[in-house]
Amino acid sequence: MKPFKYFRNYFYYLKSFFNRQSRICQICLSVTDQCNSRCTQCSAWKSYLLDPSLKEKEFKLSEIEMMIKTSKSLNFLNTISLTGGEPILRKDLIDIAQMINKEHKGIRFFLQSNGLNSEKLIERAKEMVSFSDTTMCVSIDGINSTHDKVRGIKGSFKTTKQTIKKLHDDGYEISLSCNITPANYLEIKKVWDEFKDIVDYFSCRPIAVGAFFKTSEKNEFVLNKKQRNSVIKQLKNINYAKNLFVYQVSRILFNQKRFFPCRAGYFSVIITPTLDVYPCSACPEDWCFGNLRDVDCNLDALLESEKGKKIKMMVNNCRKYETEFCINEPEFFSTAHFQIFRLFFWLLIHDLPTLWKNFFS
Numbered sequence: 001m002k003p004f005k006y007f008r009n010y011f012y013y014l015k016s017f018f019n020r021q022s023r024i025c026q027i028c029l030s031v032t033d034q035c036n037s038r039c040t041q042c043s044a045w046k047s048y049l050l051d052p053s054l055k056e057k058e059f060k061l062s063e064i065e066m067m068i069k070t071s072k073s074l075n076f077l078n079t080i081s082l083t084g085g086e087p088i089l090r091k092d093l094i095d096i097a098q099m100i101n102k103e104h105k106g107i108r109f110f111l112q113s114n115g116l117n118s119e120k121l122i123e124r125a126k127e128m129v130s131f132s133d134t135t136m137c138v139s140i141d142g143i144n145s146t147h148d149k150v151r152g153i154k155g156s157f158k159t160t161k162q163t164i165k166k167l168h169d170d171g172y173e174i175s176l177s178c179n180i181t182p183a184n185y186l187e188i189k190k191v192w193d194e195f196k197d198i199v200d201y202f203s204c205r206p207i208a209v210g211a212f213f214k215t216s217e218k219n220e221f222v223l224n225k226k227q228r229n230s231v232i233k234q235l236k237n238i239n240y241a242k243n244l245f246v247y248q249v250s251r252i253l254f255n256q257k258r259f260f261p262c263r264a265g266y267f268s269v270i271i272t273p274t275l276d277v278y279p280c281s282a283c284p285e286d287w288c289f290g291n292l293r294d295v296d297c298n299l300d301a302l303l304e305s306e307k308g309k310k311i312k313m314m315v316n317n318c319r320k321y322e323t324e325f326c327i328n329e330p331e332f333f334s335t336a337h338f339q340i341f342r343l344f345f346w347l348l349i350h351d352l353p354t355l356w357k358n359f360f361s
């Protein structure tokens with residue numbers, strides 16, 4: 001069965017080049033822009049302060065249900081990142097996840113959090129794992145005052161560290177997520193050393209500049225050559241650099257290129273709390289596929305429209321992944337899933353146990 005599955009995936013990969021058809025396996029669903037943090041690199045927390053009416057415009061459970069039930073491009077959906085804002089602040093978060101799980105049995109969830117509200121997060125984690133395969137993703141952007149400064153909340157490192165520890169003690173699968181910026185570039189390895197014994201996965205990436213995070217003042221977040229070299233050195237000293245994503249991050253920091261061409265919008269999309277759909281978190285505002293409310297919540301109607309095809313053409317021609325620090329997990333992993341030959345050879349050279357687990361056992 002497995003070789004068949006891989007050849008079928010490769011067939012879809014080629015097909016996506018020629019007829020620009022989407023086959024979404026991963027959605028990054030932002031359920032709210034409410035946020036209890038004040039991060040420097042993300043403007044989600046400002047949204048409802050600037051325009052309180054946006055809270056009322058958040059999608060309803062019935063709208064996401066409609067999208068899930070009517071969109072054929074989601075037939076092979078296998079992963080959902082529940083993000084935000086701070087997703088646990090959304091009251092019907094668990095109802096949303098349960099509905100998706102009912103329609104796509106066995107789907108994998110990533111629940112992202114800043115870890116500031118420990119009690120609520122653990123409550124939600126408990127509910128999520130009672131019916132689904134869920135990994136808890138918690139953000140740490142440096143040690144002590146560095147994290148506090150990046151995240152704009154005094155004492156947030158201490159609180160989030162305690163949350164991660166509690167999640168670990170309760171047996172949850174944890175992925176640690178770290179942004180790399182000029183403010184914390186010296187501490188990437190320190191973050192790894194501090195948490196390596198209590199987390200299952202580690203992910204780090206340079207900042208994305210684009211419509212989703214509303215980060216437009218680029219210079220403040222771009223690493224210079226000296227900073228990049230320092231991060232590469234640190235990543236080499238992290239055993240976890242065997243991780244394909246982290247390996248690609250080192251690669252783009254080194255020569256600003258990665259070996260999977262970006263297929264955002266083909267295999268993954270990002271959906272905002274008011275149901276705008278984007279191919280990725282690093283694209284400009286005018287790459288929005290449109291709003292699901294305008295098409296009865298049918299994602300196919302946005303992705304396969306003339307405008308949708310034009311946007312996907314722009315993704316084909318987008319060289320940001322070659323020229324800038326453009327890498328994000330939802331797009332990267334869904335593309336890797338279809339780039340089966342390259343994936344196979346990378347694992348053959350770098351990670352035989354994972355190769356065995358995924359391709360042969």
Ligand SMILES: C[S@@+](CC[C@H](N)C(=O)[O-])C[C@H]1O[C@@H](n2cnc3c(N)ncnc32)[C@H](O)[C@@H]1O
Pocket residue numbers: 035041042044083084085086087112113114137138139177178179206207208209213215
């Ligand atoms: C937007 S947050 C939402 C979940 C939660 N509030 C948190 O901070 O983890 C999801 C992830 O995006 C990361 N992030 C924030 N701003 C970013 C940016 N400009 N570029 C790339 N990642 C960013 C966060 O650090 C976090 O790991």
Ligand code: SF4
Pocket residue numbers: 035036037038039042043044045084085086114
């Ligand atoms: S990164 Fe997360 S915690 Fe920080 S402002 Fe954005 S949504 Fe809030």
Ligand code: SF4
Pocket residue numbers: 262263264279280281282283315318319320321322326327328331
């Ligand atoms: S390379 Fe891909 S992820 Fe980056 S901006 Fe272009 S389309 Fe988006």
